[in-house]
Structure formats: structure tokens, C-alpha cells
Amino acid sequence: MNRREFFKISWGTVGLAALVSGVGVSLAAVIRFLMPSVFYEPPQSFKIGEPGDFPFGPPTFLVDEKIFVFRDREKGFAVASAVCTHLGCTVAHFSSDQRFHCPCHGSVFAADGSVQHGPAPRALDWFEVTMARDGKLLVNKDKVVPPNYRLMV
Amino acid sequence: MNLIREIWQSIVRRDPLSTDKGKSELVFLNVWLHIHPAKVKKENMKFRHTFYLGFITFFLFLILLTTGIALMVYYRPYPAQAYQDMKDLQFAVFMGTFLRNMHRWAAHGMVICVFLHMCRVFYTGSYKKPRQFNWVIGVLLLLLTLSLSFTGYLLPWDQLAYWAITVGTNIGSYAPLIGGQLRELLLGGHSVGEGALIRFYVLHVAVLPAAMILLTIVHFWRVRKDGGLSRPVWKLKGKKEELVVIGAPAVAVPMQASATSKDKTYGLMEVVSGKPIFETVTPEEEEDTVFSYPYAFVREAVVLMATVTTIMTMSLFLNAPLEELANPARTPNPAKAPWYFLGLQELVSHSAFLGGVVAPALMVLALLAIPYLDRNPSRRPGDRKLILWLFTIFVVANLALIIVGTFFRGPGWALVPPWVHVVGGAE
Numbered sequence: 036m037n038r039r040e041f042f043k044i045s046w047g048t049v050g051l052a053a054l055v056s057g058v059g060v061s062l063a064a065v066i067r068f069l070m071p072s073v074f075y076e077p078p079q080s081f082k083i084g085e086p087g088d089f090p091f092g093p094p095t096f097l098v099d100e101k102i103f104v105f106r107d108r109e110k111g112f113a114v115a116s117a118v119c120t121h122l123g124c125t126v127a128h129f130s131s132d133q134r135f136h137c138p139c140h141g142s143v144f145a146a147d148g149s150v151q152h153g154p155a156p157r158a159l160d161w162f163e164v165t166m167a168r169d170g171k172l173l174v175n176k177d178k179v180v181p182p183n184y185r186l187m188v
Numbered sequence: 189m190n191l192i193r194e195i196w197q198s199i200v201r202r203d204p205l206s207t208d209k210g211k212s213e214l215v216f217l218n219v220w221l222h223i224h225p226a227k228v229k230k231e232n233m234k235f236r237h238t239f240y241l242g243f244i245t246f247f248l249f250l251i252l253l254t255t256g257i258a259l260m261v262y263y264r265p266y267p268a269q270a271y272q273d274m275k276d277l278q279f280a281v282f283m284g285t286f287l288r289n290m291h292r293w294a295a296h297g298m299v300i301c302v303f304l305h306m307c308r309v310f311y312t313g314s315y316k317k318p319r320q321f322n323w324v325i326g327v328l329l330l331l332l333t334l335s336l337s338f339t340g341y342l343l344p345w346d347q348l349a350y351w352a353i354t355v356g357t358n359i360g361s362y363a364p365l366i367g368g369q370l371r372e373l374l375l376g377g378h379s380v381g382e383g384a385l386i387r388f389y390v391l392h393v394a395v396l397p398a399a400m401i402l403l404t405i406v407h408f409w410r411v412r413k414d415g416g417l418s419r420p421v422w423k424l425k426g427k428k429e430e431l432v433v434i435g436a437p438a439v440a441v442p443m444q445a446s447a448t449s450k451d452k453t454y455g456l457m458e459v460v461s462g463k464p465i466f467e468t469v470t471p472e473e474e475e476d477t478v479f480s481y482p483y484a485f486v487r488e489a490v491v492l493m494a495t496v497t498t499i500m501t502m503s504l505f506l507n508a509p510l511e512e513l514a515n516p517a518r519t520p521n522p523a524k525a526p527w528y529f530l531g532l533q534e535l536v537s538h539s540a541f542l543g544g545v546v547a548p549a550l551m552v553l554a555l556l557a558i559p560y561l562d563r564n565p566s567r568r569p570g571d572r573k574l575i576l577w578l579f580t581i582f583v584v585a586n587l588a589l590i591i592v593g594t595f596f597r598g599p600g601w602a603l604v605p606p607w608v609h610v611v612g613g614a615e
Contacts, residue, residue: 066373074377098517121540122358124351124519138521139355140537141601153601154537 079176082167086112086188089172093130102162102174103128111187114174115148116160126159135159147182158182211479221485223408225416227477228484237312237420240491241305246404247495248298252336255291256393263343265389267382270345271513278510289503295337297499299528302333310558310579313567314418320559322410325403327555332400334528339392341526342385350514351523353388354380359536359544380516424568521599530593531586537601551582 036044083104089095094103094115101117115135119126124139134151135144142153149158163178164186172186202213212226231237262281263273277284306326309315315323342353357380361371376383411417511520525533535543562575569576598604 069373069376070369071376071383074383076377076379076381096517101517122355122536122544124354124523125517127521136600138519138600139351139523140533154539156540 080173082169082171082173083114085171086166094128096128100174101125102176104164104172107185111185112164112172113182113185114162114164116162116176118160119155120150120157120159121153121155149182205481208479211481214481221480223412224480224484225412226480228416228480229419230476230478230483231420231423232417233484233487234420238417239304239308240487241301241308243488243491244495245298245301245305247492248294248301248499249400249404251290251294251496251499252298253397255287255294256397258287259291260393265343265386267345267385267514270343270385274344274346274510285507286503289506289508290499292508293502293506294499295340296528297495298333299337302330306330306555307579307583311569311576312418312421313569313572315559316562316565316567317559319410319414319418322407322414323559324556325407325410327552329400329403329407330555331552332396332403336392336396336400337526337528339388339396342380342388343392344510345385345514346511347514347518347520348509348511348524348526350380350516351519352525352529353384355523355525355533355536356529357384359532359540362541362545364545418567421567421569522597522601524593524597527590527594530597531589534589534593534597537597554582 077099081100083097083100083102086106089104089106089112091106091108094105096103096117103115103117105113105115107113117125117135119137119139119142121137121140121142124137126135126137126142126144128135133146135148137143137153137155140154142155143151144155144159145151147158148161150156160179161182161184163175163180163184165173165175166186166188167173202217203210205211205214214221215224215226216222259277262277262284264270274288277288309323309326338352338356342349357371357374360374361367363370372378374384374387375381376387524530532544532548535547537543564572564575566572595606596603598608
């Protein structure tokens, strides 16, 4: 290898490395740019009201939060997700058969949220519900609890 | 008068169109027309060879571009305004309904024509060497067409829009490894909201059309560079060469009749240096060629006018559907995607991962690989029975899934024949 060849190869390598790293860093930056740093979305943890706001019997459906609030005289409070685990449609609770039905692809969930029928891959989530200091019920969607979780008030 | 002539001649430099030279120069001195060859083979322009499906698709795309730009003037991509603007288009904007109808029906027409165009190219074996890569570009254009339809669907912000995007982006989240991030990237959040609307809007009016235009240019360019339109199947010669017998029967020497014509190796571009990669022209076929002006241009103009007239007529009598305002709390029952995605939805209703990710990915890969896997050089249908059957099964299976999804699925995605009327679907 002579001097001319040496410089040709070295500068070529440096140039190529600069190009590849430049494109790579830019691409990574663009993807990061597209990922929002701040989400202007409702919080995952929120208060839903006083215990007395919720009747016994059929669950109360909270539209914006997409949750069902169950209240039972003996067992207490439980909160189930209304979002189908298949593709995110909103399930409906039928009091006739005590089950959840998804309108999109026909998944059916039992009263405890487990899949009974259809393409849903896993059971409906149950969320932690606790009593806040001001006496209101506090739901935390980040904390998934077992279906037998209950809050006694 | 001299000034007028000078102005005219500064714009148009070609010879008069009454001369052959003028007819050639019209094509190759004009930046827009020179995508055409100066001369075309009459046989290749036959309606029953291509059904002009590529042209129709392109003209539908032009309708979509022009009506789309018009609609952008009255559309604001925010959840609070988007649906309001749809209502404005329907009731307040002059010709608003008509333009929206044209945009919608041209979009549906484009999905149909792209698909039929693909079928035509397949059945005539026109993806074979040297046109393999153009088939790949074509498959990408099909995917872009479907992506444009999908992103366009969210924009009215009605119930159909909202739930189609919810389901669609959730299918994306089943993709291995990157699924969760992919969904977040598309939605700009964790659920379908204003972040998702503006992102789909940017994709629909800028990113995807730009990609579409770029790939369409490549597609057209390659049609020319690969030797122009493929020859109609009925003009292909059989495998057996016809033999001409020379001399008396006792000492007859068979000679290949095509030997002389093989010497002539120029294509439709008239003079090309080097050996052409495409089908060569025999002297008798050369007699079949005519100048693109007026032969090809008149035919294209007729197809353009027929396409525009059809879409306009449809738009006068059929209104593009608009459902109620998007309501995240209430999923319509059944929640159905637009008809061309109902085959996918039918697959997804059995398994989100297998039906929504694996099956479509395999289908796309198979389509992309067809020209490289099919090693059979013959384009004659008689020589390609197996692959024609396989492709027909693929087409019928897709149509069957769409028909089941469209007509045989009722509330709760239950199997309900179309002749059974469900009273008060389960809510």
C-alpha cells in the first residue's frame, strides 16, 4: 500500500463512518421527536366520587374513564376495565347474563372478567380502588389487581 | 402577426402535427408527454389486453389529489372541529357534499382498480423478466393505496372513523417487539385522541401522497424502461417453433422461420444502444406500430373522461356515509371497518396476532416475492396452470373473507345471514 492508497482508504472510511453515524443519529432523533414527551391525557389515577354515589346491583359505567364500578352489599367495591383486551373496543355489561360482551369481534367475558368466548387473548383488567383521605374513591389504572380484589367501605 | 408567431414558436418548437416528425417531436420535446413512447404497438393498446386499469387508477388518483386539496380548505384536524367541518361540507359549503362524494368514491374506485390491475398483470404474466421490479413497486403502491384509505377514514371523526382507528392501531400493537411503541408513535398518545387525528392527517395529506407520487413516477418510468406494455397473451408464440421446410421432401432441411427476424433487435424506443432486454420487434409487428399521437392519446383521453364522468355521476346520486360524532364510550354494534378491510377484520376476529399480523405479513411477502419465485419463463396461460390456480385461490379467499365480513356478520360479530333481520341488536 502506498501513501496515496492509504489516504484514499482512510478518508473513505472516515467519510463513510461520518455519513452512517450522521444518518443514524438523525433517524433516531426523528423517531424520538415523533414520541411525545408530554401526554395531555387524563391521569391514570383519579377520583370517581363518594361511595354513596354508586348504587348496589348492576355496575355503574363511567364513560370518560371507561370503567365499570361494581358495588356489592357484602363484598364492597371493585372496578373493572371496559376496554376489550383484543383490540380496544368498549365492552358492554349485560345484567341479563352478568357477562361482558364486546361488539367488535364477539368476545365474551365472564362476571370475573375471564374470557369465555371469542378472540380476546386475556381477561379484562381489574383496577385498584382505594379510599382517599377526603373520603372519595380513588381508582388507579396503573395498578392491576386480581379479580377477587374488593374495597370494603 | 410576426410577434404572435414568435410567441407561439417560443413555446412550441415541434414541426406541424401533420408530419411524422411533428408527431414524434410532440412526444419527446414535451416533458409531460415524453413518458410515452413516440410510437405504440396497436395490439398492446387493445382494451381487452389491459382494460386500461392502470390508467383508470392513475386518473382516480388525480381526482383524489384535486378534490383532496379542495377539501383541505374547509377541514380542521381537531376533534372538536373535524366533525363540525364535515357537517359544514354537507350543508353550508357550495359543492361540499359533491366534492366529498367524489373524494370518497374515487378512493373506493382506486382500491378496486389497483386490485384489478394487479390481477390483470398477474394473469397475463406481465411481472416476468424484465418486469419483476416493477411488480414490486406495484405491490408497494397497493399498500400505499390501502394506507391512504385507512388514514383518510379517521379524518371525519365519526363513529366509523374512531373505532376503525382504535381497532386498526391495536392490531399494530400485536406486532412483535415494536408493537407497543408503533401504536404510541401512530397515535401520539395512549388512546385515539387529538394527537392521533393530527398525525393521521399529516400522513394522509403529506407523507403518503408524496410517497405515492414518487413511486408512481418510478412505476411509469419502469414501464418504459422495461420495454413498454407487455405483449398481449394471444400474440405470444407457442413453445414449438414453426418449421419451414426447404428443398425437396426427400432431402428436406428444417429451418427456423424466426431466424431472420431475430437479427433485428431494436425495441419501441426506436434506437437504443446495446442489446435490448425486452421482447424484440419482428418486421410484421413493426407494421402494427403507430404514432402515439393521436392513437394512444385519444384513447387515454377517452378513459380519463369516462373515469371522471363515472365518479361525478356517482357523486350526484350517492352520498358518502357519515355516521354520528365519535363517541369513545359507545362502540357501535357491530363495529365494522370499511368494506376493503372487512376481510382483515374477519381474520382478526379469529386471532389478532395470526389474523392481524402474521397472515397479512405473509400475504404481502408472497406478493412481493412472486416474480422472483416464479421461475417459469413462459407467459402463456397454458404453461402456467398451477400458479394461475394458486393466484385465483388467493383472490377468491380474499373476496370470500370480505363477503363474509360484510354480509354475514351481525351484532357481536355473530354469524348472521344477510336475509335474517336482527331486531334491536344486543347493546
